[in-house]
Amino acid sequence: MVTEPIKPEETINRSLADLGRLRRFTGSPSEFWPTFLAAAATLAQATKGALILRDPNQPETWKKLGDWSSNGHADRSIVTFTRALGEIAERCSKEGNFVQVIENSATPTLKHFAVAVRLQLNKPEELCVAAFLLLNVTEQQAGEALVRLRLVSDTPFSYLLNFASNQAKADVEKFAASLDVMVLLNSEKRFLAAALAFCNALATRYNCDRVSLGWLENGYIRLRAISRTERFDRNMAAVKALETAMEESFDQDDEILWPAAEGASVVSRDHEAFAREQGAGHLCSLPVRLEGKPLAVLTCERQGRHFTVSELQQIRLCCDQAARRLSDLKREDRWWGARLATAAREKLAQHLGPEHTWAKVLAITIVLVLAILFFVPFNYRVEGKFILRSDDVSFLTGPFDGYINEVLVRPGDQVNSNGVLLKLDTDDLMLEQAAALADQTRYLREAQKAEVTKALAEKQIALALADQSKARLDLVQHRLDQASIRTPFKGVVVEGDLRERIGAPVKQGEALFKVARMDSLYVEAEVNQRDIHEILGTSKGEIAFVTQPRLKFPVGIERIEPAAFPKEGENVFIVRCALTKAPESWWHPGMSGLVKLEAGKRTLFWILTHRTVDFLRLFLWW
Numbered sequence: 001m002v003t004e005p006i007k008p009e010e011t012i013n014r015s016l017a018d019l020g021r022l023r024r025f026t027g028s029p030s031e032f033w034p035t036f037l038a039a040a041a042t043l044a045q046a047t048k049g050a051l052i053l054r055d056p057n058q059p060e061t062w063k064k065l066g067d068w069s070s071n072g073h074a075d076r077s078i079v080t081f082t083r084a085l086g087e088i089a090e091r092c093s094k095e096g097n098f099v100q101v102i103e104n105s106a107t108p109t110l111k112h113f114a115v116a117v118r119l120q121l122n123k124p125e126e127l128c129v130a131a132f133l134l135l136n137v138t139e140q141q142a143g144e145a146l147v148r149l150r151l152v153s154d155t156p157f158s159y160l161l162n163f164a165s166n167q168a169k170a171d172v173e174k175f176a177a178s179l180d181v182m183v184l185l186n187s188e189k190r191f192l193a194a195a196l197a198f199c200n201a202l203a204t205r206y207n208c209d210r211v212s213l214g215w216l217e218n219g220y221i222r223l224r225a226i227s228r229t230e231r232f233d234r235n236m237a238a239v240k241a242l243e244t245a246m247e248e249s250f251d252q253d254d255e256i257l258w259p260a261a262e263g264a265s266v267v268s269r270d271h272e273a274f275a276r277e278q279g280a281g282h283l284c285s286l287p288v289r290l291e292g293k294p295l296a297v298l299t300c301e302r303q304g305r306h307f308t309v310s311e312l313q314q315i316r317l318c319c320d321q322a323a324r325r326l327s328d329l330k331r332e333d334r335w336w337g338a339r340l341a342t343a344a345r346e347k348l349a350q351h352l353g354p355e356h357t358w359a360k361v362l363a364i365t366i367v368l369v370l371a372i373l374f375f376v377p378f379n380y381r382v383e384g385k386f387i388l389r390s391d392d393v394s395f396l397t398g399p400f401d402g403y404i405n406e407v408l409v410r411p412g413d414q415v416n417s418n419g420v421l422l423k424l425d426t427d428d429l430m431l432e433q434a435a436a437l438a439d440q441t442r443y444l445r446e447a448q449k450a451e452v453t454k455a456l457a458e459k460q461i462a463l464a465l466a467d468q469s470k471a472r473l474d475l476v477q478h479r480l481d482q483a484s485i486r487t488p489f490k491g492v493v494v495e496g497d498l499r500e501r502i503g504a505p506v507k508q509g510e511a512l513f514k515v516a517r518m519d520s521l522y523v524e525a526e527v528n529q530r531d532i533h534e535i536l537g538t539s540k541g542e543i544a545f546v547t548q549p550r551l552k553f554p555v556g557i558e559r560i561e562p563a564a565f566p567k568e569g570e571n572v573f574i575v576r577c578a579l580t581k582a583p584e585s586w587w588h589p590g591m592s593g594l595v596k597l598e599a600g601k602r603t604l605f606w607i608l609t610h611r612t613v614d615f616l617r618l619f620l621w622w
Contacts, residue, residue, distance in 0.1 A: 529572065
């Protein structure tokens with residue numbers, strides 16, 4: 001069966017229909033221009049066609065964007081046409097169209113023509129020329145071909161205008177989708193809730209069967225959220241396989257589509273394995289980047305249809321917009337120790353590098369610690385216990401047998417010199433004084449009477465009895481003077497709380513009060529024998545009382561007792577220390593605390609280990 005040849009009219013009509021569709025074409029420019037060039041060449045019944053664009057950076061240079069040929073033969077006329085493209089484009093850009101004979105043909109009435117038209121684009125500064133080679137045509141036919149080309153020269157303008165409109169519409173839809181997702185995301189205050197809302201929003205908007213989000217944790221991608229699933233077992237085989245597929249996208253820092261497009265350069269073996277195991281029809285994994293660095297991976301799955309370029313752009317925009325919010329929630333939705341560690345690591349990574357930051361910090365810390373231990377000297381101080389004592393202490397005892405009448409002080413009271421502390425009952429003494437005084441008066445009168453009667457012996461007896469009564473009277477007066485017990489100096493009452501013994505008897509010589517002088521206080525420290533040699537050449541130290549441990553007071557070493565004495569299973573030396581400042585008002589003899597005496601400078605390593613070293617030396621000595 002012989003096929004009838006296609007008539008030229010049908011070819012022209014088909015080309016016009018194709019060019020009409022190209023005005024409403026919604027595909028990419030890479031698809032439009034070859035189709036337009038072929039349709040225009042067919043309309044002009046050309047053998048060769050070419051698109052030429054002026055370089056905006058080099059106005060005198062023309063670049064060929066593409067060409068079309070009805071056959072693959074490169075005869076002489078095609079070579080001549082190709083060489084003349086620059087001149088053709090230059091003249092066409094100035095005149096708007098171009099038609100000229102480039103070669104004669106074998107038939108005298110037919111020639112080879114080059115025709116060209118300037119195409120209308122949406123940017124006036126861009127110049128594009130479509131040039132065509134017509135073989136074996138008359139001048140009239142070449143003119144008709146030029147007319148047809150001029151009629152369709154606005155097709156690129158219509159396409160580009162429609163393409164820009166569709167692109168703007170797609171951008172609006174893309175931004176609207178991103179804003180809708182961000183509204184849902186920003187309403188959540190916790191990371192897991194925000195991640196789940198993000199996955200649910202994308203799954204609903206793009207008709208995905210499942211959308212999953214994996215986050216970088218300790219160098220591995222860990223699945224954190226699955227759309228429409230609040231809880232899942234992280235040990236499931238499907239979860240592990242999904243994390244492996246996510247890591248494939250994260251490691252390459254690139255988007256992965258499955259089924260993979262022809263000529264794709266990314267590795268998608270793990271995605272292929274996951275899709276076959278789980279029966280996923282179409283997969284796409286996109287890294288979620290923050291400041292150019294990937295920190296998570298979003299994986300979308302659906303059965304019905306593949307993911308279009310526009311959808312991928314919208315999903316990518318949503319990921320870019322959500323990255324900061326999700327990262328902030330991930331950082332803040334932890335206990336304060338983890339937040340502090342992360343902030344410290346980021347600060348340290350700026351100086352030490354992002355890789356193995358903690359290992360570097362640990363190494364530097366060890367070096368610094370060892371340097372401090374072995375080379376930096378510290379003040380070494382010997383520690384011991386102390387008691388606050390006074391040089392002048394007076395024990396006040398009962399002057400005679402009697403009864404307590406009044407107690408004026410208690411332990412801890414400050415007393416002045418010759419101050420009264422206690423009064424004894426003097427009623428019996430007053431009676432005895434009156435009796436002694438009466439006896440003295442009677443004996444003196446008897447002596448006077450014996451003198452008048454010249455009875456010398458009786459006089460002497462009476463005088464002796466009067467002297468005896470006077471002596472008894474002096475003794476009573478002396479006891480009356482001692483009935484009020486007074487302090488010999490200014491100080492503080494250390495012992496003697498007799499307020500509960502008022503009216504009780506007191507024996508002569510019984511200890512009643514202990515009074516210490518405050519201006520002669522000193523520190524009596526107890527230092528272990530193993531440390532006594534360290535303070536032989538020093539003279540300074542500090543004390544801290546048990547009652548006021550935050551306060552430190554300087555002292556100076558006066559004397560070290562030459563002999564040690566046992567105490568609590570150890571031998572200690574008594575070290576007498578003098579106060580370098582005036583005593584505080586709250587100090588009292590008998591108060592105790594901790595004393596630290598300067599022993600020179602030592603390295604920290606020696607301070608920490610010298611006890612152990614001394615023990616080992618004695619233990620291993622043979």
